[in-house]
Amino acid sequence: MPHIYIAVSIVLGALVLLGIRWMSSPKTAVRGNRLSALSMLAAVVLVLWYQDIINLPLLWMAIALGSLIGYIMAVRATMLQMPQMVALFNGLGGGASLLVALIEILENYAGMPLFNQVASQLALIIGGVTLSGSIIAALKLDRRIAQQPVILKGHSILANTTIALALALAITTFFTGIPMAVLLSVAIVLLALLYGVLFAIRIGGADMPITISLLNSFSGLAGAICGFTIEEPLLIAVGAIVGASGLILTQIMCQAMNRSLAHVFSGSIAQYKADPDETDPKSEAVTEETAVEVKEEETFEQILKNAQKVIVIPGYGLALAQAQEKVKELLDFWEAQGVEVKFAIHPVAGRMPGHMNVLLAEVDVPYDKLCEMDQINPEFAETDLAVVIGACDVVNPAANTVEGTPIYGMPVLNVEEARHVFIYNLDLNPGYSGVENPLYKMKHVRLCLGDAKETLGQLLKELTRIFE
Numbered sequence: 001m002p003h004i005y006i007a008v009s010i011v012l013g014a015l016v017l018l019g020i021r022w023m024s025s026p027k028t029a030v031r032g033n034r035l036s037a038l039s040m041l042a043a044v045v046l047v048l049w050y051q052d053i054i055n056l057p058l059l060w061m062a063i064a065l066g067s068l069i070g071y072i073m074a075v076r077a078t079m080l081q082m083p084q085m086v087a088l089f090n091g092l093g094g095g096a097s098l099l100v101a102l103i104e105i106l107e108n109y110a111g112m113p114l115f116n117q118v119a120s121q122l123a124l125i126i127g128g129v130t131l132s133g134s135i136i137a138a139l140k141l142d143r144r145i146a147q148q149p150v151i152l153k154g155h156s157i158l159a160n161t162t163i164a165l166a167l168a169l170a171i172t173t174f175f176t177g178i179p180m181a182v183l184l185s186v187a188i189v190l191l192a193l194l195y196g197v198l199f200a201i202r203i204g205g206a207d208m209p210i211t212i213s214l215l216n217s218f219s220g221l222a223g224a225i226c227g228f229t230i231e232e233p234l235l236i237a238v239g240a241i242v243g244a245s246g247l248i249l250t251q252i253m254c255q256a257m258n259r260s261l262a263h264v265f266s267g268s269i270a271q272y273k274a275d276p277d278e279t280d281p282k283s284e285a286v287t288e289e290t291a292v293e294v295k296e297e298e299t300f301e302q303i304l305k306n307a308q309k310v311i312v313i314p315g316y317g318l319a320l321a322q323a324q325e326k327v328k329e330l331l332d333f334w335e336a337q338g339v340e341v342k343f344a345i346h347p348v349a350g351r352m353p354g355h356m357n358v359l360l361a362e363v364d365v366p367y368d369k370l371c372e373m374d375q376i377n378p379e380f381a382e383t384d385l386a387v388v389i390g391a392c393d394v395v396n397p398a399a400n401t402v403e404g405t406p407i408y409g410m411p412v413l414n415v416e417e418a419r420h421v422f423i424y425n426l427d428l429n430p431g432y433s434g435v436e437n438p439l440y441k442m443k444h445v446r447l448c449l450g451d452a453k454e455t456l457g458q459l460l461k462e463l464t465r466i467f468e
Contacts, residue, residue, distance in 0.1 A: 005050045009234040012046065015039040016238060020245050027367050029358075043234055079359050080319045083351035084141035087134045087212050093219035093242075094130025097123050097226040098189065104229050105185050110178050119228035121170035124185060125163075127222040128192025129199060134215050136200035141208055141351050150201040159198040166191035209348045209355075210253045214261070217246025249353055256347035256373075258409040300446065303420050305466050307384040309340045311376065313413055314356045315349050317390015317426055321452035327389065328363040329460055337467055343369050344376040344386075344413050346394035377414045386418035389452050392431030397439055405435045421445040424455045 016039045022032025044063075048054040077085045101123035109117065139145045152158065166188050173181040173188075203211050220242025227235030254261060312331075318324060334341045343365065349356045357370055371379075380386060388395055395415040399407040415421055416439055423440065427449055430436050439445060448455045 005046070006233070008046055009043070009237065012039050012043045012234070013237045013241065016043075016241055020241070025367075029361075040238070043238060047232065047234060078322070079324070079355075079362055080322065081142070082358070083208065083212065083355060084138040086352055087138040087141060087208075087215065090212065090215040090219045091131045091134025091138070094127040094134065094215075094222045096127075097219075097222035097239075098127030098131060098192075100226050101127065101229050102185060102189065106182055109173075109181050109185075114174065116229055116231070117174055118170075119225050121173060121185070121188065123222055123226040123229055124188050125166055125170065125192045126218055126225060128189050129196040130215055130218040130222055132193040132196030133200040133211075133218075134196075136197055137203075137208060137211050137215060140200075140203075145201075147204065149204040152198075155198065155202060159195060162191050162195045162198060166195065207257075208351050209353050210250060210257070210261070212352050213246055213250040213253050215246075217243050217250060220244070220246055253348060253353060256411065257407075258411060301462075301466055303385060303446075304463055307339060307420070309342075309379075309383050310334055310385045310387060311342050311344050311380065311383050311418065313344045313346075313386060313388045313391050313395055313415060314360065315389060315391025315394060316351060316355075317424075317452055319350060319355065319359055320390060321426075323389065323452040323456055324359050324363045324365075326453055326456040326460065327360070328365055330387075330456065330463070331365060331369075333460065333463055333467075341369065342371050342376060342379070344373065344380075344415075345370050346373050346391070346413055349391060349394050373411060373413060380414045380417040383418040384420065386415045386421045388415060388421065388423045388425070389456070390425055392425065392429075392437055393435070395439060396431070396435060396437045398435050398437065402435065407435055415439065416442060416445075419444065422459075423447050424452050424459070425449060426451065 016036050019032040019034075019036030019039060022028035022035065024032075045054070048059070053059065073085065101120045104112075105120050105124075109120070112120070136145070140147050169184045169188050169191070173184045176184065200211065220239045222239070224236050224239030224243055227233065227237075227239055250261070312327065314327070318327065331341050343356075343360060345356050347353070350359070360370060361367070391413075393399075393407055393410075393412075395413050396407060397412065397416050398405060399410045399412045402408060421439070421442070421444060423445060425447075428437075428440055428447070440447060448459070
């Protein structure tokens, strides 16, 4: 029996890995998501069977209820709400590990080997941090609380003291009796929850893609450590897979933004104050220096009529306005006129990794038109028209020139190199970084401010009139 269990566990672990591998490509993401979900369901049933608790009606009722709630939430969630949905799921994963470890401590702490005791305390700490940190991230993403970084007086000291105290109490539990160990474990949970809040509130909305990836890694790590607590190898394996994949994605996001985790989690964005002389889009010095000269007689109509290559740059404003259908209509219209159209996808556009890819796939934009930053950047110089929709920081040339800003050194899309640039943003306010965008005042840039769904609709009407 144990040999069968181990063999099936290995197969299920491999299937989960394959599903994650498929999810790295838009073409196979749906298939990968389904495979991983079915593999996880099979893993749950396998553990219940192996532990001989498969015949508990209450357990199946809980599974059915949870499945129903999850289905309703998933169906009702829009693409705009998907980042906070993912953040919430990360938190629930950490919370589940916390509860399992706490129950194990309540029931079996006295008879646990020292290794299992250590694992149980770590599961409490990491699970608690993941739960509260993910809830804060979800609230920020859903605009329920301030998205800008919140830094309290003595924030670092308070956070470091909290986590140090939690670790000290965890060590103390190894040398106390059962009643005291249980009380200390409850205190550890409270401290871990507090640290999660302190950890997440000082991270700004622009860094949420990195935060979500790291919390995803934390949820997997909590699950793996919880697996050591209850001596469940399948939970260890799956948790390790999730933790490792989340950590790899976090590293990719950091590289895309050219910053370290320490920089992101220090909340340094909140400490930055823009210098109008350096970053104000009204600054003529910046505008004249970086502007691309264009023929003054070229009108809006002529630009649209003569454009043979167009690059569309989607951002969070596109998701906020739910304008993806208008983007697809524009794509179809341009292609019907023989115009080459591509989409430039910055790694941290939107509020989670892959947000823009999924948003555009939702309206059947072909996958081969979604180009990564390194692939598309060399093409801007030979592009007739770049259309920016709801993006700011990822197209801000100040990232290449203005030292001391949160985005300095972050690779951005070279939109300013295009012959003409049309910007469809709600307003001229800076992005989450707080850095003014000099692109807005360049000579070859035309601004069309307002709700993206409405302004893109007007663009489509203008194109229809021109090509009639």
